[in-house]
Structure formats: C-alpha cells, structure tokens
Amino acid sequence: xxxxxxxxxxxxxxxxxxxxxxxxxxxxxxxxxxxxxxxxxxxxxxxxxxxxxxxxxxxxxxxxxxxxxxxxxxxxxxxxxxxxxxxxxxxxxxxxxxxxxxxxxxxxxxxxxxxxxxxxxxxxxxxxxxxxxxxxxxxxxxxxxxxxxxxxxxxxxxxxxxxxxxxxxxxxxxxxxxxxxxxxxxxxxxxxxxxxxxxxxxxxxxxxxxxxxxxxxxxxxxxxxxxxxxxxxxxxxxxxxxxxxxxxxxxxxxxxxxxxxxxxxxxxxxxxxxxxxxxxxxxxxxxxxxxxxxxxxxxxxxxxxxxxxxxxxxxxxxxxxxxxxxxxxxxxxxxxxxxxxxxxxxxxxxxxxxxxxxxxxxxxxxxxxxxxxxxxxxxxxxxxxxxxxxxxxxxxxxxxxxxxxxxxxxxxxxxxxxxxxxxxxxxxxxxxx
Amino acid sequence: xxxxxxxxxxxxxxxxxxxxxxxxxxxxxxxxxxxxxxxxxxxxxxxxxxxxxxxxxxxxxxxxxxxxxxxxxxxxxxxxxxxxxxxxxxxxxxxxxxxxxxxxxxxxxxxxxxxxxxxxxxxxxxxxxxxxxxxxxxxxxxxxxxxxxxxxxxxxxxxxxxxxxxxxxxxxxxxxxxxxxxxxxxxxxxxxxxxxxxxxxxxxxxxxxxxxxxxxxxxxxxxxxxxxxxxxxxxxxxxxxxxxxxxxxxxxxxxxxxxxxxxxxxxxxxxxxxxxxxxxxxxxxxxxxxxxxxxxxxxxxxxxxxxxxxxxxxxxxxxxxxxxxxxxxxxxxxxxxxxxxxxxxxxxxxxxxxxxxxxxxxxxxxxxxxxxxxxxxxxxxxxxxxxxxxxxxxxxxxxxxxxxxxxxxxxxxxxxxxxxxxxxxxxxxxxxx
Numbered sequence: 001x002x003x004x005x006x007x008x009x010x011x012x013x014x015x016x017x018x019x020x021x022x023x024x025x026x027x028x029x030x031x032x033x034x035x036x037x038x039x040x041x042x043x044x045x046x047x048x049x050x051x052x053x054x055x056x057x058x059x060x061x062x063x064x065x066x067x068x069x070x071x072x073x074x075x076x077x078x079x080x081x082x083x084x085x086x087x088x089x090x091x092x093x094x095x096x097x098x099x100x101x102x103x104x105x106x107x108x109x110x111x112x113x114x115x116x117x118x119x120x121x122x123x124x125x126x127x128x129x130x131x132x133x134x135x136x137x138x139x140x141x142x143x144x145x146x147x148x149x150x151x152x153x154x155x156x157x158x159x160x161x162x163x164x165x166x167x168x169x170x171x172x173x174x175x176x177x178x179x180x181x182x183x184x185x186x187x188x189x190x191x192x193x194x195x196x197x198x199x200x201x202x203x204x205x206x207x208x209x210x211x212x213x214x215x216x217x218x219x220x221x222x223x224x225x226x227x228x229x230x231x232x233x234x235x236x237x238x239x240x241x242x243x244x245x246x247x248x249x250x251x252x253x254x255x256x257x258x259x260x261x262x263x264x265x266x267x268x269x270x271x272x273x274x275x276x277x278x279x280x281x282x283x284x285x286x287x288x289x290x291x292x293x294x295x296x297x298x299x300x301x302x303x304x305x306x307x308x309x310x311x312x313x314x315x316x317x318x319x320x321x322x323x324x325x326x327x328x329x330x331x332x333x334x335x336x337x338x339x340x341x342x343x344x345x346x347x348x349x350x351x352x353x354x355x356x357x358x359x360x361x362x363x364x365x366x367x368x369x370x371x372x373x374x375x376x377x378x379x380x381x382x383x384x385x386x387x388x389x390x391x392x393x394x395x396x397x398x399x400x401x402x403x404x405x406x407x408x409x410x411x412x413x414x415x416x417x418x419x420x421x422x423x424x425x426x427x428x429x430x431x432x433x
Numbered sequence: 434x435x436x437x438x439x440x441x442x443x444x445x446x447x448x449x450x451x452x453x454x455x456x457x458x459x460x461x462x463x464x465x466x467x468x469x470x471x472x473x474x475x476x477x478x479x480x481x482x483x484x485x486x487x488x489x490x491x492x493x494x495x496x497x498x499x500x501x502x503x504x505x506x507x508x509x510x511x512x513x514x515x516x517x518x519x520x521x522x523x524x525x526x527x528x529x530x531x532x533x534x535x536x537x538x539x540x541x542x543x544x545x546x547x548x549x550x551x552x553x554x555x556x557x558x559x560x561x562x563x564x565x566x567x568x569x570x571x572x573x574x575x576x577x578x579x580x581x582x583x584x585x586x587x588x589x590x591x592x593x594x595x596x597x598x599x600x601x602x603x604x605x606x607x608x609x610x611x612x613x614x615x616x617x618x619x620x621x622x623x624x625x626x627x628x629x630x631x632x633x634x635x636x637x638x639x640x641x642x643x644x645x646x647x648x649x650x651x652x653x654x655x656x657x658x659x660x661x662x663x664x665x666x667x668x669x670x671x672x673x674x675x676x677x678x679x680x681x682x683x684x685x686x687x688x689x690x691x692x693x694x695x696x697x698x699x700x701x702x703x704x705x706x707x708x709x710x711x712x713x714x715x716x717x718x719x720x721x722x723x724x725x726x727x728x729x730x731x732x733x734x735x736x737x738x739x740x741x742x743x744x745x746x747x748x749x750x751x752x753x754x755x756x757x758x759x760x761x762x763x764x765x766x767x768x769x770x771x772x773x774x775x776x777x778x779x780x781x782x783x784x785x786x787x788x789x790x791x792x793x794x795x796x797x798x799x800x801x802x803x804x805x806x807x808x809x810x811x812x813x814x815x816x817x818x819x820x821x822x823x824x825x826x827x828x829x830x831x832x833x834x835x836x837x838x839x840x841x842x843x844x845x846x847x848x849x850x851x852x853x854x855x856x857x858x859x860x861x862x863x864x865x866x
Contacts, residue, residue: 040575041846057490057828062846066623073625079579079847098583132849146473146512150531190499192506391835391843395490395828402824410824413474413495414512416565416849 007032007074008337011092011102013082014269015042015065017319018305019108021326027072029334034100036092038081040065043131044387046319047396049175052134052261053182054142054409056399062131063388082109087298104300104333107287108326109269111306111317113262114285120242125262128171137261139414141183144259146414148198149191159256161199164247166239167264168205169212170354173222175263176203177357180231186409201231202255204247206238206264211362213316214352218362221371225356239264266317268307282309284317292342293329299336302329310345319386320350355379358404440465440507441770444525444533446515447541447702448475448498450752451738454759455539460505462767467533469525471514473498476564477820479752480829482608485567485694486615487575487842489832495564496821515542520731537733537766540720541759542702544739544750546695547718553675554599558695561604570694572847574616577692579847581631582624592689594632597680599672600697601638602645603787606655608696609636610790613664619842634664635688637680639671639697644795646749647785651795654804658789672697699750701740715742717750725775726762732769735762743778752819753783788812791837 010026012019015037023035044061051058069075080094085107091099113129115121126137141163148160163183165176180201188196203210203226209219210226210233226233238250242262248254267285280288280296289295289303291311303310304325306317315321325345332342351365353375361375370378380400387393402408443459445452448470456468477494484491502508513527518540524532546562548554559570574596581593596616598609613634621629636643636659642652643659643666659666671683675695681687700718713721713729722728722736724744736743737758739750748754758778765775784798786808794808803811813833820826835841 039847040579041848057492059490059492059844059846059848062848064623064843064845067619067841067843067845070622076626078583079576135849142473143512150511186500189503190497193509389843391831391841394831398824398827398831408500408824410497410500410822411492412497412500413492414472415474415492415495416568 008103009034009101010104010106010333011036011100012106012108013085013092014108014110014305014307015039015077016045016108016110016305017322018110018308018326018329019106020065020068021323022106022108022304022330023069023075024072025327025330026333027069027075029330031074031104031333031337033072033075034078034102035065035069035075036078036080036082036094036100037065038079040077040079042068042388045129046383047387048128048131048134049171049178051131052128052137052175053178054138054411054413055178055182055403056396057411058131058135060392060395060399061387063392068388085301087295087301090300102300104302104336106302106304106326106329106333107295107307108303108305108322108329109307111266111284112269114265114267115262116265118239118242121239121260121262124242124244125166125260127262128175129266135415137259138411139416141179141259142187142412142414145183145187145191145194149194154198155256157195158198158200159245160258161194162255162257163201163259164255164257164261165201165203166247166260166262168203168207168210168233168235169263170352172203172205172263173210173226173354173356175261176201176231177226177229177355177360180226180229181357181407182409182412184230185407186412190412202257203231203233204237204239204249205233205235208235210235211354214354214362214364215369218364218369218371222354222356222362225360229357266306268309283314284309286317291344292332293325293345294332294342302332304329313345313347315347321347324348353379353382441536442467442534443537443539443766444469444535445539445541446518446525447543447738447740448472448510449478449541449543449738450755451543451741451759451762452539452541453498453501454756455541455737455763456502456508457505458760458763459766460502460508462763464507464537464766464770466505466508467511467535468498468502468508469511469513469515469527469533470498471512473510473512475501475821478562479816480820481561481564481567482604482611484564485561485570485608486611487571487619487844487846488611488615488836489829490844491564491568493825493828493832494820496825501821518734520728520734523733535733537735537769539735539737539759539762539766540728540740541736541738541755541762542740544699544717545702547698547700548695549698551672551675554672554693554695557675557677558599558693560695561608562699568848570692571844572849574612574692575620575845575847578616578620578624578627582627587631588689590628591631591633592678593691594627595635595688595690596633596692597635597637597688597690597694599637599680599693599695601636601640601643601666601668602696603785605636605638605696606643606659606787606789608694609634609664610659610662610788610793613659613662614790614840615842615845617663618840619845623845635690636664636666637670637672637682638666638668641668643668644787647787647795647797648802651797651802651804655787655789655795658793662790699739701742716747717742719750724777725765726758726778727765727775735765737762746778746780748780754780757781786812786815 041062084093113127148157151157241248286309295301305322355361361379363370363375474495517526546560581590584590674681719742728734738755788794796803796808
C-alpha cells in the first residue's frame with residue numbers, strides 16, 4: 001500500500017461538494033490528485049433556484065475549478081465525462097475512450113432528478129439540477145409571459161401563466177416562493193396590459209404538509225407565508241401524469257399549464273459504467289458503500305456525496321452531508337496510505353434551512369427552530385459564506401440587495417435566445433439532463 | 434397627417450441604440466409606440482468583447498426592454514422578428530405572420546458582420562455581434578485550452594493555442610488586447626503543465642497600421658502596447674481564406690488555428706423583407722435615406738443607426754451616431770405630426786475611443802488626442818456612464834476592479850456546456866449570426 005509520501009494517485013470523479021472537498025484535503029496531504037468533471041466549474045446547487053428565477057446571474061454560482069486548485073500544485077483537473085470505472089484494472093474510462101489509472105478512486109457523481117415513473121414527467125417537466133436547466137426554465141417562464149401578452153384566447157393565456165411546482169420539500173418551497181415573487185412582482189409590472197389575476201403559482205405536495213422533514217409548526221408557518229405570497233399550495237396532491245399542456249393529479253383533477261417544474265425526488269446519478277451489475281444500489285438509487293465509505297470488495301474505491309449510501313447510516317442527500325463524506329473519504333485514503341484503519345462515517349445533523357421569500361425562512365439548527373426574519377438572516381449568512389470566491393459572493397450580495405430593496409430582478413432576459421427563432425410561440429428545449 | 438395629441442402609431446424595428454433612443458423620445462411626446470426586437474433585451478455592444486473574454490457576465494450588458502419602458506406607459510414592447518415592411522399597406526409583418534400597422538415607421542435593424550466574400554470565413558470565423566456569439570467564443574477558447582492540455586501532439590497543441598483576430602480597427606484592437614490578457618494571464622496560470630510560450634494571439638490588419646481612422650501617432654502607440662502585451666500584430670496582412678484549422682493570407686502564408694475571430698467589417702442588417710428590390714443600399718450595405726432620415730418616396734418611413742446612410746453624410750457605424758439618428762428620427766416624426774418641416778441630419782464627431790489593455794487606451798476627443806492612463810480613464814467613464822441600469826453598472830465595475838487589481842477573470846467557465854458531450858475535442862457551434 002502506498003505511503004503518505006509516495007504520491008499515490010487518487011482519481012476523483014465529480015466536482016460537486018463531495019469531490020471538491022475530498023480533492024482539497026488530499027491535495028494538501030501529498031497525494032497526486034486528478035479531479036474529473038464534465039464541467040470546468042463547480043456548481044453551487046443550493047442557489048440554483050435563484051438562477052432559475054432571475055435573481056442572480058448563473059455564472060455567479062459557478063466557480064472555475066482550475067481557479068480553485070491554482071494553489072494546490074498536486075491537484076490536476078481533467079474536463080471529461082467518466083463513463084466507466086474498471087475496478088479490476090484500476091482505471092477510469094472517459095466518453096472519448098481515454099484511460100486514467102488510480103491507486104485510490106473516489107466516486108462522487110452526485111444525483112439526478114427522479115420522476116418515480118410518472119408518465120410524461122421525464123419528457124415535459126423542467127428539472128433544477130444544472131445551470132443549463134435553470135436557464136432553460138428562466139427563458140421558458142419569461143417567454144410564457146411574452147406569449148400570453150400576444151395571446152387573444154383567454155384560456156391559452158391562463159394556461160401560459162400557470163406555473164406548477166411538484167414537491168413541497170425545501171427546493172420546491174424555495175423555488176415556488178422565488179417564482180411567485182418574480183411572477184407577481186417585477187413580471188406583472190412588465191406587462192401592464194396583462195390581467196395579472198391570471199398568474200398562478202401552484203405548489204403540489206403529495207403529503208399532508210409542506211417541508212415534511214421539518215417540525216409541523218414550521219410547516220404551518222411556511223404554508224401561511226406561501227399563501228400570503230400568492231402561492232396556491234395543494235396538499236395531498238400526487239401527480240398522475242404530466243402532459244405538454246397540462247398536469248393531471250391522482251384524484252383526477254387536471255390543471256392546464258406548460259410549465260411543470262419537478263423537485264419531488266432525487267436519485268444517485270446513473271453513470272453508464274457504474275451499472276447495477278457492478279455495484280449495488282440502495283434507497284434513493286445510491287451506491288451501497290460500507291460504513292467507512294469503501295465499496296464492498298474494493299477497499300481502494302470510496303463513494304461520497306449524494307450517490308453514497310454509507311453502511312447503516314441514511315444521511316440526507318444535501319451539501320453538508322456531501323462535504324462531510326468528501327472529507328472523510330480523503331481522511332480514510334490518507335489513513336490507508338499510512339497503514340492505519342479507516343474511520344466510520346457518522347452522520348451529524350447540521351440542521352435544515354429553507355427560505356420562503358423576502359424576510360421569511362424556516363430553520364432547524366443548533367437544537368432550536370427559527371422562523372421569519374431570524375431564520376432568513378441565518379439562511380442568508382450560511383449561503384453567502386459557502387459561495388466559493390469573494391467576487392461571486394460580492395456579486396450575489398449586490399443582486400440580493402437589489403432584489404430586496406427594489407423588488408427588481410435585472411436578469412429577466414431570455415438568453416440565449418432560441419436559435420430556431422426567437423418569436424413567442426416556440427417552446428425552448430427543457431434542458432438536457 | 435396625425436397631430437401631436439392624436440396618439441399616432443409609431444412602429445420601431447430594432448431595440449439597439451437608435452431604436453431605443455427613438456422610442457424613449459417618442460414615448461414622451463404622446464405617440465403610441467410599439468418597439469419590436471427579436472430579443473427581450475437591449476445589448477450594450479461596445480462591451481461585447483469583454484463578454485467574449487470572460488471579463489463580465491453577459492447578462493450585465495443586457496438590459497430587459499420592458500424594464501426600460503416601465504415608466505413610459507405609451508411605449509409597448511413586442512418580442513418578434515420582423516420579416517417584412519409593407520410600405521403600401523403601412524404594416525410590418527413578423528416571422529410568424531402577425532401584422533402591426535403604423536402611421537410612422539422607424540427602421541433600426543442594426544448591422545451584421547460582413548466577410549467581403551473571403552472563402553470559408555462565414556463558415557469558420559467567429560463573430561462578435563451578439564451575446565450568443567460572444568459566449569460561443571468564450572466557451573470555444575476555454576475548450577481549446579482544455580483540449581491542448583490533453584493533447585500529446587505538439588503541433589496540434591500549438592494550433593489549439595493560436596488565436597487569430599482579423600481586423601485592426603477599434604473592435605479588433607480591444608478584443609485582441611483583452612484576449613491576450615486572458616490567455617497569457619489567468620489562463621496560462623490555470624494550466625501549469627502547458628507550455629505557455631505556445632500561446633499566440635495574432636492580430637491581422639490589411640492596412641499599413643492599426644486603428645486606421647485614428648491619428649498615426651496613436652496607431653504607433655497602440656502597436657507598441659499590443660506588442661508588449663504579447664499580441665503579434667501583422668500589418669499589410671489580408672486574409673485569403675479561412676479553413677477549419679488554418680487561416681491563409683493573401684501573400685500565401687498559412688497559420689494553423691481553430692480560432693479565427695472576424696472583426697474586419699460590418700454591413701447594414703439584411704432583413705429579408707427590406708430587400709434591395711424595395712430599398713436602395715449604399716456604402717456599407719446601408720439603406721439610402723434622405724438627409725432627414727426619411728426613405729425616398731416614403732416620408733413616413735425613417736431609417737436610423739448602423740443600417741442608415743443619411744443623404745450625403747457618411748457617419749461611422751457606431752453607438753454615438755446611432756443615438757443621434759434615433760433622436761433625430763423621433764424629433765422629425767414629432768415635427769411631421771405637428772405639421773412642421775423635418776430637420777436634416779448633421780454628423781457631429783463625438784470622438785473615437787479604443788482601449789488596449791490595463792491602463793492603456795487611445796482617444797480622440799474634444800479636438801485633442803489622449804493615450805495611456807488618461808485615455809483609459811476617459812474610456813472607463815464613458816462606457817460605465819452609458820451602461821443602462823445602475824445594478825449593471827455596479828456589477829460591471831466590480832468585475833473591472835477584480836480584473837484590474839487581481840488580474841483575475843472569474844467567468845472563465847465553459848457554459849452552457851455542449852449538449853452533445855462536454856469533453857474536450859468537440860468544437861462548440863460558432864454561434865448563429
């Protein structure tokens with residue numbers, strides 16, 4: 001087994017929170033680290049809903065990976081889509097057939113949206129798991145308003161102005177709130193000829209309350225705030241089918257809309273080469289790792305982040321858990337290289353946060369619950385601190401201030417425009433997954 | 434003829450500098466104004482080269498048109514591509530067949546890149562006339578570095594790292610300078626394994642000096658500065674052919690490159706319905722208007738901006754001239770409606786400005802010439818003042834400060850990624866015109 005100073009080669013697949021934190025730690029410990037990702041930037045996914053609702057420029061939550069590792073000479077970055085990990089040969093293979101060998105491998109491919117087999121959802125619903133998807137929705141929503149303004153058929157206009165968010169978890173709540181602020185605020189003002197009473201933001205939740213993982217009191221508070229902001233919250237409402245111009249509920253009700261955003265489920269990312277034949281998958285489509293994050297039978301292969309189901313633990317698929325796992329994977333590789341026993345993963349609850357709208361959020365932290373302005377301030381601080389790069393932090397802050405004080409969103413531009421013709425009436429692509 | 438208070442209908446085609454300024458003025462004078470554009474935003478084209486070189490977020494030089502006219506209740510915006518103007522029926526027709534009638538029409542379609550018939554240029558050269566094109570080049574240039582880093586063939590790496598800018602006018606000089614600062618600064622630092630002596634930025638100018646419209650002393654200064662910044666300036670170098678992986682000069686020399694950016698020529702925009710059968714075109718492919726900006730035989734149709742050749746005057750195709758013409762078109766429509774004679778256009782030289790790089794620019798203004806830091810400060814101020822919207826101004830300033838003090842460009846992200854596969858080795862599309 002390689003020693004600490006041997007410069008053992010570590011390949012890390014995925015530069016999300018888990019992969020990024022693992023790379024940073026391993027780079028400082030003398031390993032020769034190759035970080036691989038299909039994008040040349042890290043995406044700060046917790047704020048992706050703000051890119052989708054024209055609060056911030058998408059570039060502000062993207063950070064160039066080569067800039068992150070400028071001061072880590074032992075970490076190199078490779079822009080590539082990893083298609084296969086060959087555990088026997090200890091190489092990963094990219095979509096273009098290049099091979100990279102490793103002594104240790106960290107699999108941190110993240111997660112993707114799952115539709116639980118609901119017919120039509122994969123074809124017609126928007127997702128919020130990449131910047132491309134966020135921009136796809138922003139352009140689509142703005143184009144819907146433009147089309148409604150040129151529409152003489154009242155039914156069609158109403159359908160164009162109905163936005164449906166599926167899933168009442170933190171992402172669904174945050175997105176529905178931000179969308180209502182955009183659609184009923186700056187956008188309604190942009191279209192003086194439009195009957196803004198036609199604008200609807202509907203949040204569908206299959207369970208009996210929103211934010212089911214929060215204490216019931218915070219769910220009630222959230223429901224009240226969302227309602228006052230103009231969001232129609234439909235509880236006990238499961239989706240049966242998504243069509244091009246409507247969504248149908250299990251109860252039989254149908255809602256005409258061209259804008260369904262799916263936030264209801266995530267599953268471990270399914271890279272082709274990490275097929276079920278090679279690795280086992282557990283709850284949430286995650287790779288079944290041991291309690292030390294090692295893959296059974298492959299002690300040199302670690303799994304971390306959203307795609308990891310570590311032993312008996314069942315951590316949430318979120319950023320704090322991904323960071324903790326990325327750090328532990330790095331720590332354990334370092335321990336193995338030094339001939340020590342790897343440590344077991346222990347889930348530590350870092351709390352839960354969800355913002356609802358201007359000056360309103362809910363939080364469970366440090367054994368306490370918060371709501372309203374206090375929770376909102378906590379949310380603001382936590383997110384601002386975690387955005388990588390001071391420039392991005394500053395620009396995001398400027399945008400938030402603008403949004404807060406002027407109720408204004410300067411980024412409500414349809415961009416890039418549809419290359420097939422920019423005129424209202426064409427649906428942009430719903431964004432490749 | 435409609436009177437001032439009759440609410441005569443004015444249709445303005447194009448929301449560039451000319452169309453935007455015309456709409457603002459007419460909206461204040463009681464006309465019922467319909468502004469039409471294929472984008473829902475105004476593009477601040479003088480800074481497009483900065484979007485192409487990762488200095489600023491593209492959204493920061495785009496301003497939503499509905500926000501501009503929020504306080505102008507008599508100006509409405511229509512997102513549409515105008516295909517035809519039927520002067521007899523006094524209607525414009527959009528790509529989707531909708532018709533909008535007018536009492537007065539302002540044609541301000543702007544300009545597009547012209548390649549003077551150079552073979553291969555239209556297929557293989559990048560243009561800088563839209564945000565999509567700017568981002569297309571940014572992504573391409575960053576991907577070239579990624580591909581070069583993974584390349585074992587030294588000749589191929591050298592070709593990937595050679596960037597050729599065609600045209601030594603202000604756009605070519607500004608772009609070449611910004612590109613050299615990016616490629617030899619932050620990017621070279623991003624790729625420690627890369628032989629940065631292979632990075633070349635070549636500026637091709639057919640004439641004997643760069644900035645041919647400036648005094649010769651400023652051309653000399655510019656040449657010296659560009660050379661010190663690492664730009665190879667080739668004078669007397671006309672392009673004979675552009676290929677997928679090389680550019681050939683008239684003298685027979687060939688330069689291997691996949692990155693040719695064409696800044697050498699513009700022509701009045703060629704909307705299909707404004708064909709030569711209906712309107713005459715003069716120098717620069719511009720519509721031949723009378724000295725009052727009216728189209729001969731159609732006193733109710735005005736032309737303004739880059740697409741306008743007004744009488745005997747021959748103004749440059751730039752923002753100050755477009756703004757002056759947009760204002761005069763509005764003024765003359767107002768005069769016609771009031772039964773007065775329209776005024777003739779008089780070109781007033783507002784000076785010329787070109788930035789070269791950090792603390793270096795040249796300017797001809799107020800009857801004087803400036804170079805170096807003074808000219809750079811003038812350039813900075815003039816551009817910052819003209820960017821629409823205080824938020825955009827603030828964000829651009831933050832980015833400029835970052836770039837200036839830290840020699841850092843935070844936006845060097847390949848985004849959106851190529852939907853067909855992000856791996857190096859694929860050329861992104863060169864951007865629809």
